[in-house]
Amino acid sequence: MFRRAAGALAYLLTSLVLGLATFVWALVTTLVSGVLSFTYLAPPVFLVVTWVTRRITGLERLRVALVLGRPVEPPYEPVPGANPWARGRALLRDPATWRDLAWLLLLLPAGLAGLAGLAAAAVDLAVIVAPAWLWAVPNPYLPPVVDWLFNTTGGRFVLTAVGLALAPVASWLATMAARLQARVAARLLEPGPRQRIAQRVRQLAATRRRVVDAQAAELRRIERDLHDGAQARIVAAGMTLALADRKMRTSGQPARDDVRLARRQLDDALAELRRLVRGIHPPILTDRGLVAALAALAGDAPLPVEVRADGLGEVAPAVESAAYFVAAESLANTVKHAEASSCTIAITRTAGTLTVEVRDDGRGGADPSGSGLDGLRRRVEALDGTISVTSPVGGPTVVHTELPCAL
Template structure:
């Protein structure tokens, strides 16, 4: 409570300081840009002014985030183009540029409106600590009651008691004023609804391309495995059986050895097909569920692996499959590269999200952009999830996958 009140009061006080500064800056840059708008210097000058303005609004987002206790997103679109004239013209067309300018101009009246919160907070704090400072400012011309409160020890401690009693009211006034100010800042300095939709559409387009590429690569892998594995073994078995048939028809020789060879080849082909099926969708997921499937993976690992999971309820098949393959690939990386002595798999679920964490005590330094982890990221992003890798040098390495699982 005290920390929040302190942050709110600091926010209001700094707004009173920054408001006039930002107002003057916005006014001057607007006038200069307007005067230069008829010359070839306008785009570079506007670019330089916008660079400074965005540093100021970055500070405003940070101040608002402290009060709102959540990040305030940056709304800017990337400005392509190497020369300042091109970038300057792009910044003129960016709605976020003018929203920044609007906030710099509005900060003064907003800060003045929040002055009531500053007064309430300062007066209450001054009343609480009255015995420490009122003795230094005597005033003999006060009304009797005020004179007793200000100029006697009993009156000063009475002010302290009043300040403590009214502290919740002052705290509410201060935090409400700061929160309203921060919300106004976020409303202007964050992306608007249309901008969020456009950004989301771009993200989905990128994700769709990655999913298509991942599916094409998976189909190529399956085709390659079928051609080089099961198909080759089945063809060899067919040739062996044809040779055995020719032997028996032409010379009547026994073909027991050839038949046994063909049988072994067919057994190998069947094992190859089963391995391929497990790579597409492991049957254990359907038969026993995600937790038991991960326990089976942990049991097959050459190092101690602990699986921590509560009751996950019913999960979509695609989510179970993605979680299984993320875990399998993560464990494979631990065995190959991490030099770890133990590993832990943690599964937690909220109504809308399944979180999977794979953590090992290895040497760290894993490359989150490597081909293996990038393939897992694509699999997770195909379900609108996220995958993050934390692997400082010396370890530990943590892979966190979050998968939406709302019904």
Template sequence: MIRRGAHALAHLLTSLVLGPATFVWALLTTLVSGVLSFTYLAPPAFLLVTWMTRRIAGLERLRAALVLGRPVESPYSAPLRGNPWSRGRALVREPATWRDLAWLVLLFPAGLAGGLAGVLVGLVDLGTILAPVWLWAVPNPYLPPVVDWLFNTTGGRFVLTVIGLLLAPAVWWLVTTAARLQATAAAALLEPGPRQRLARRARELAVTRRRVVDAQAAELRRIERDLHDGAQARIVAAGMTLALAERKLRQTGQTAGADIGTARRQLDEALAELRRLVRGIHPPILTDRGLTAALAALAGDAPLPVEVRASELGDLPPAVESAAYFVAAEGLANAVKHAAAAACTITIERGGDTLSVAVHDDGRGGADATGSGLDGLRRRVEALDGTLSVTSPAGGPTTVRAELPCAL
């Protein structure tokens, strides 16, 4: 609570300083842009001005985030390309440019009103609480009797401290409310608007759809290659061996026991290959026994000690179960193959409508988050509107964490 009040008071204090500065900046840049709008230098000048304005708006988003207790999103689109003239003209058409400017203008009156009220009340209450520390240094013999007793006697000063402490909750509420109202207004202007959010979501979905299509195409190519080079080749070899054995029996009457044994071994290997391929598409244990049991089986087959920490997961969509399983499987495979880990922990838990799975190993770290395996996982997770993060500093440890929406 004290930290929150300190953030609110600091926000109001800095607003008193930043408000006039941003107002002057907005006024001067508007005048300069207006004068230059009739010249060939207008787009590059506007580009430079907007760059600085966005830095100031970014600072405002950070200040608002401290008060609101949540990140304040940036509304800007992808970096513009081209020459300064085309980029400057594009910035003029971007709504976020004018919303930033509007807040820089409004910060002056908003900071003045909320800042003066909150800061004065807060400082007066703080001074009242600390009255015994400083009032002795400023005696005033011309005060009325009651006030004179409070200000000029030790007992009265401690009474002021008690009064200040009693008023502290109301003062804290006033300061935090003033700061929150100001931060909320800043977020309303400096965050993406509804149309921007919709457009951004549409772009994200388009990118995710393309990545999913690419991932599915790559998966189909992998399955075709595994079938062609693995199981199919083994079955063909087994057929040829059986055909050779049949010819020997028919033509010469020779024993074909060795050939038949070879054919059986090839068929067993082909069956094992097909089972491995099926597990790579969707492990049957997920359908039969659920995600927790599948992870326990995965840990049991690993060549290093693996601890599975699982809470009550409830019913999960099959696609979410499959994605969580493959996140754990890929993280464990990386720990074995690349990290030289001695132990690994798989943690899976459900919080509301979000399923989180984390694979932590004590290996040497340095995992490449853009590698083919992790990138394929990211695409699988993003297809379900989830997120995947990889933390792997040099020297370790490595943590692969996925969060998946799991509402049925």
């Protein structure tokens, strides 16, 4: 509690200093921009002023995030073009620019309002340490009870006890004052409801394009595998059988070797088709579920793999498939590149989210933007999930995935 109160006091105190500086900055830059608004210098000057202002408000977002305990996202839209005049005019039309300016002007009054919390904390601290300083300011004209409290050693320690008893109240007042100010700052400095909807729409549009690209790439892979793999082997088996038939019809020669070759070619084609089907959707997922599929995956791995997955309950097929492929691809990367001696696959389900974490003790250094991980990212993003890769040089490598799984 007191640690949080100390952070709140630091926020309120720095608000006074920053509030004066930002108020002067906002006032001066507004006047200069207004004077230059009738000249060609207005857009580029406004561009520079806005750049500095956004750095200041970026610092304010960090302070607010420390008080609220959550990140405060910037609301700025991308500014197109390289022409400073066009960019300056675009910034003029951006509502976030004016909300930043409003907060720069409001920070000083908000900081002055926060003096109530600072005063409560300062008075309480002074009462707590009364024995250390109150003896230096004697006052013979005090009422009897107050005189005893202020001018006797026992009375001063009573004040210390009272201050300690009221410390939670002073702490609460300072914390509430800081949080109230931080909430007002967050309302102005983070995206509003419309901006959040617009950002979400853009994110979904980008995700949809990535999903479409991923599906197209998957179809091309399936077609290539069918053409170069199973289809080629089936054609070869047909040609071998045709050759055997010709031998038997024309010369009566035995064709056992050709028939055996054709059988091997058909067996290879069947194995290729099974591998292709497993790459699309493993049948074991449908037959036995995610935990059994992961256990089978771990059993086939050339290194010890521990699977931790209990109490998952019913999981949607699409989520189940994505979780399996995340684990399978991560394990394949571990086997190919990590030089690991062991791997752990942990799957948990909490509050409508399925979390998949694959950890190995390999040499690390995995590229989060690699083609394999990028394919997983597309698959996960298609379900509105997130995936992150932590792989410092020397290891360990951790692939952490979260998938919404509310039914």
